[in-house]
């Protein structure tokens with residue numbers, strides 16, 4: 115065995131857990147104004163008032179969820195009168211699933227998944243809050259996943275209008291939107307009660323990315339394991355995608371790659387190889403937030419980009435039974451979100467296009483659709 119071979123108990127990571135996605139970092143910087151806005155919005159809860167609703171939005175991996183969780187944790191130190199619940203809408207994507215998750219986190223009992231009506235469960239949640247005289251703050255994380263089937267409006271409407279039916283109920287919402295360019299809008303009935311404080315999370319600047327990545331490297335790896343070239347490569351990939359999650363994933367994967375090659379340092383090649391997997395994170399998350407019909411159409415386009423739109427529509431209609439209008443709505447939406455390229459320039463054919471081609475690599479799209 116070569117003397118450079120790493121043994122089972124040898125590793126390049128001094129504290130690898132901090133590269134896991136669910137790790138809440140102690141070192142969280144460059145988000146002071148956003149944290150401050152969140153604090154001000156939630157502060158009324160300390161005096162028994164309903165907090166101000168928030169709409170937190172920005173591109174993927176810009177620290178939205180982390181900021182909300184950090185502020186929740188800070189507030190928990192101050193008060194027992196507020197309950198904070200985070201719902202991951204990617205996993206809980208219906209009104210029933212959202213309220214089940216809330217119930218579970220309040221009462222610490224998982225409700226049965228069938229046989230209970232939404233209303234009954236929701237009443238139990240409200241009764242708990244009223245009996246305990248507590249305010250509920252719900253963070254609906256990645257609420258994008260509730261948009262395609264219209265569940266976002268249902269969920270928001272039920273939560274925000276609860277006090278009309280149950281006087282004294284205090285519930286507020288922090289809606290977290292991962293802005294991937296897909297247009298969205300709430301139903302006007304929701305809009306009139308939501309009235310949120312909007313908190314924007316812009317992409318990080320290069321030096322901010324460098325600072326955050328350096329800190330992770332310092333704490334996750336043993337000293338001098340990550341070469342400065344490899345570090346720069348990670349930063350440049352994050353800069354390119356704007357997604358810090360990709361950078362953290364790259365650090366983990368490139369460290370594992372180096373270990374696999376029995377090296378004691380992480381090189382640029384390890385990072386490049388890791389990027390093959392990490393870059394799909396973005397695309398796959400994007401694709402996951404599409405509805406089933408949208409995925410069906412994207413799959414058809416990725417499988418054969420030479421199809422004329424007439425043929426494409428026919429194939430789509432055969433599978434889904436949906437008509438022209440819906441077909442073009444989906445084409446337009448995926449065009450806006452840069453999943454496909456459609457040429458809408460034809461004269462007198464507003465909303466019609468002859469050309470549709472995938473923007474990302476077809477193979478990558480199909481991989482994410484698997």
Ligand SMILES: Nc1ncnc2c1ncn2[C@@H]1O[C@H](COP(=O)(O)OP(=O)(O)OP(=O)(O)O)[C@@H](O)[C@H]1O
Pocket residue numbers: 134135136137138139141142143144145172173174175176177178179180181256291292293315326358359362
């Ligand atoms: N300012 C920061 N300092 C340290 N780590 C950060 C910072 N911002 C983000 N991160 C890290 O980047 C990763 C992504 O952050 P987070 O999940 O909060 O992003 P997000 O904006 O909610 O993403 P998405 O829209 O995709 O859900 C997390 O692992 C988080 O720890």
